Amino acid sequence: MAGIGDAHLRAPGESLLRVENLVVEFPSGRGQKVHAVTDVNLDVLEGETLGLVGESGCGKSTTGKAIMQLPSPTSGRVLFGGQDLTDVKGEDLRTLRTQLQMIFQDPISSLNPRRRIEDIVAEGLNIWKTGTKSERADKVDKMLLTVGLDPKVVRGRRPHQFSGGQCQRISIARAVVTEPRLIVCDEPVSALDVSVQAQILNLLEDMKARYQLTMVFIAHDLAVVKNISDRVAVMYLGRLCEVGDPDLLYANPAHPYTAALLSAIPVADPTVKPDQRETLGGEIPSPLSPPSGCRFRTRCPRADDQCRNEVPVMAQVEGDHFVACHHPIAPGESIEGTVNLAGALAKALA
Amino acid sequence: MTDLTADPAEIVEPADPAVGEVLLQVTDLSTSFTSDRGTVRAVRDVSITLRRGRTLGVVGESGSGKSVLARSIMGLMPSNATRTGSVEFGGVEILNAPPKAMRKFWGEQMAMVFQDPMTALNPVLRVEQQITESLHEHLDLTKDQAHDTALALLTSVGIPEPARRLRMYPHEMSGGMRQRIMIAIALACGPKMLFADEPTTALDVTVQAQILDLLQALQRDRQMAMILVTHDLGVVAGRAHDIAVMYAGQIVEQASAEALFARVRHPYTEALLKSIPKLEMAKHTRLEAIGGRPPDLVDLPVGCKFAARCPYAQDRCREEEPELLPDPDDASHLVRCFFPVSVAASAALQATAPVAGEELA
Numbered sequence: 001m002a003g004i005g006d007a008h009l010r011a012p013g014e015s016l017l018r019v020e021n022l023v024v025e026f027p028s029g030r031g032q033k034v035h036a037v038t039d040v041n042l043d044v045l046e047g048e049t050l051g052l053v054g055e056s057g058c059g060k061s062t063t064g065k066a067i068m069q070l071p072s073p074t075s076g077r078v079l080f081g082g083q084d085l086t087d088v089k090g091e092d093l094r095t096l097r098t099q100l101q102m103i104f105q106d107p108i109s110s111l112n113p114r115r116r117i118e119d120i121v122a123e124g125l126n127i128w129k130t131g132t133k134s135e136r137a138d139k140v141d142k143m144l145l146t147v148g149l150d151p152k153v154v155r156g157r158r159p160h161q162f163s164g165g166q167c168q169r170i171s172i173a174r175a176v177v178t179e180p181r182l183i184v185c186d187e188p189v190s191a192l193d194v195s196v197q198a199q200i201l202n203l204l205e206d207m208k209a210r211y212q213l214t215m216v217f218i219a220h221d222l223a224v225v226k227n228i229s230d231r232v233a234v235m236y237l238g239r240l241c242e243v244g245d246p247d248l249l250y251a252n253p254a255h256p257y258t259a260a261l262l263s264a265i266p267v268a269d270p271t272v273k274p275d276q277r278e279t280l281g282g283e284i285p286s287p288l289s290p291p292s293g294c295r296f297r298t299r300c301p302r303a304d305d306q307c308r309n310e311v312p313v314m315a316q317v318e319g320d321h322f323v324a325c326h327h328p329i330a331p332g333e334s335i336e337g338t339v340n341l342a343g344a345l346a347k348a349l350a
Numbered sequence: 351m352t353d354l355t356a357d358p359a360e361i362v363e364p365a366d367p368a369v370g371e372v373l374l375q376v377t378d379l380s381t382s383f384t385s386d387r388g389t390v391r392a393v394r395d396v397s398i399t400l401r402r403g404r405t406l407g408v409v410g411e412s413g414s415g416k417s418v419l420a421r422s423i424m425g426l427m428p429s430n431a432t433r434t435g436s437v438e439f440g441g442v443e444i445l446n447a448p449p450k451a452m453r454k455f456w457g458e459q460m461a462m463v464f465q466d467p468m469t470a471l472n473p474v475l476r477v478e479q480q481i482t483e484s485l486h487e488h489l490d491l492t493k494d495q496a497h498d499t500a501l502a503l504l505t506s507v508g509i510p511e512p513a514r515r516l517r518m519y520p521h522e523m524s525g526g527m528r529q530r531i532m533i534a535i536a537l538a539c540g541p542k543m544l545f546a547d548e549p550t551t552a553l554d555v556t557v558q559a560q561i562l563d564l565l566q567a568l569q570r571d572r573q574m575a576m577i578l579v580t581h582d583l584g585v586v587a588g589r590a591h592d593i594a595v596m597y598a599g600q601i602v603e604q605a606s607a608e609a610l611f612a613r614v615r616h617p618y619t620e621a622l623l624k625s626i627p628k629l630e631m632a633k634h635t636r637l638e639a640i641g642g643r644p645p646d647l648v649d650l651p652v653g654c655k656f657a658a659r660c661p662y663a664q665d666r667c668r669e670e671e672p673e674l675l676p677d678p679d680d681a682s683h684l685v686r687c688f689f690p691v692s693v694a695a696s697a698a699l700q701a702t703a704p705v706a707g708e709e710l711a
Contacts, residue, residue, distance in 0.1 A: 055554040055555075055556060055557075056525070056554050163643060164412075165643075193411040193412050193581055194411075194581060194582065194622065194625055194626055195411060195621070195622065195625045195639060195640040196411075196639075197625070197627075198625035198626075198627070198637035198638065198639035198640070199639040199640075199641075201627065201637055201639075202636060202637055202639055205634065205636070220554060220555065221555070221627075222555070222629065223626070223627040223628055223629050223631075224627050226627070226629060226631070226633055227627040227631060227633065227634070227635060227637065228633075228634070229633060230633065230634075245633075246633045247632060247633055250629055260556060261555060261556060262629065264555045264556045264558065264559040265555055265584070265629065266558070266559070266562070266582060266584035266585045266587065266588070267584055267587060267588065268583045268584040268587045268611070268623060268626060268695060268699060269587055269588070269611060269695065269696060269699070270587045270588055270607040270608055270611050271608075271611075280556040280559070280560075281560070283524055283526060283527075283557070284524075
């Protein structure tokens, strides 16, 4: 991937959130720039969950933060309900932000350790003086109950008295209590055990149904993203590779990067020997000087001169399934020639 | 068997068993810590046998005692810890060996790859110094020999441009590279046994596959015994010969990987498998989460420790603690449950209804 284009976007009027040509760059001394996000187009319909997936350093969290204007992107537009957030400043942005909330990766460090749970959850309501004091307290109690915590017990406690999973419940309560329209979840379950992860994913689905939430769900775990998303976007080194309905995209990954990510997932089945699967060799290149053309070409078994020279453009595969690749994988075809580093090493040692 | 506490000056060399022979024998190992809240019983009555060239996967949630078990075997314990039982390594009892005697074991006989390659490396030392430290400690090498050995080690763990990497500091490398450095350090003195404590948890899925493949290749090549500690059943499924599932400090199920996945017997193992989101599931499939939380290790409930979260629990489970007993159909498959289930992992992964339990004891 690592492509451009907006074939995957729906009509502008339909979406709650529409990100156009998003670019985020950070200065990095000696005149160099970190190209964190380059020309990304995304849209999310009302009530939809968009899963944003990729390796560390692919720009998925930066995209999430740019949507929230934390900070504003270098260029591009972030249309929220038709209004460009990058144009809104000061008090107006603050007012608009009540409709946008974020849930962070580390549930323990994202809660202020010195404050009580009731104050943490009520903070948004207190700032906007929503209703009377007792109405706000009621609302906090109801929200704590909804996320599966007993308000009588937890109200007066502080974050260190809770486990990671419980802290993530508190974070969800804090985000949902202001009745936002859009929630950006940045790796909300990657710090949790698998059993707790399932609880939190189920809770997020319940909250979404109950409060008609629209979500951007950022994660590196493909199975988790598939479970919760209506649409998935795969990112690599600041650009989009592949976008589509998860059922289509996972059944027939068209981008070699998506295929490699899928094949790297450990399977809980001893009859599937890991060395029979293809693994992606090498590492993600530096975002200071990303490769020309397709950014994935340095690790791609299919790369050729065209990939070096031309940035691939997003094109439709079938229905709601789009890929930015010069040589997409046809359904049923496997990717050949992928470097299996450890496998090659084992042979060299033998 | 020799007791090292008798005279630490006279360190008995552990035997070097052939491939397939018992290298590590842990019997009724228990570890507890004193804390302000009382005694934390982190590991209770764990017995394992590990043969040379074999990999044991230890699986469990946070707080199940899996990391403490690995550290208890190695003897990497803080001062508030108490260990009882027996740990025999190559026929030598090492449980109560003084740290001075254990120095001969660490690095040379057994080594550990830690979870977080960001914090486990010393940020102010170059990579070369960190690798050669144990070489100088254990082997009588000249500076040049140590340098050459370090270079060969980096090559063997798949690091490109090893000569340049030796002069780097940890912060100049990615997480995957740093984990490779950690592995090179652990392998420096050719240990017979390797502990890998969540070696890939901090890494991306593509890098995780690379590191696991590397560990497996090195383990096969060097015929080491390996204990792979992880919370992810998927990680151990294709890579461990044997699997021990831990819950609240105890082993609740133990079997060969094939036997375990062919017929899961403990409700906790089944619940763990079911709670994993699978790629095969359609989007928005509701996950079968395990309700509740693991018990407090300071104040353990009577009876089966999993009973409070177990869908099959009956009165007996809340009153009496089950023992770890062999499955009547397969003596090598151990399970700690009065009413074991019998379900193939593949079925649990598809989240179908399990077969009702039959009484074991």
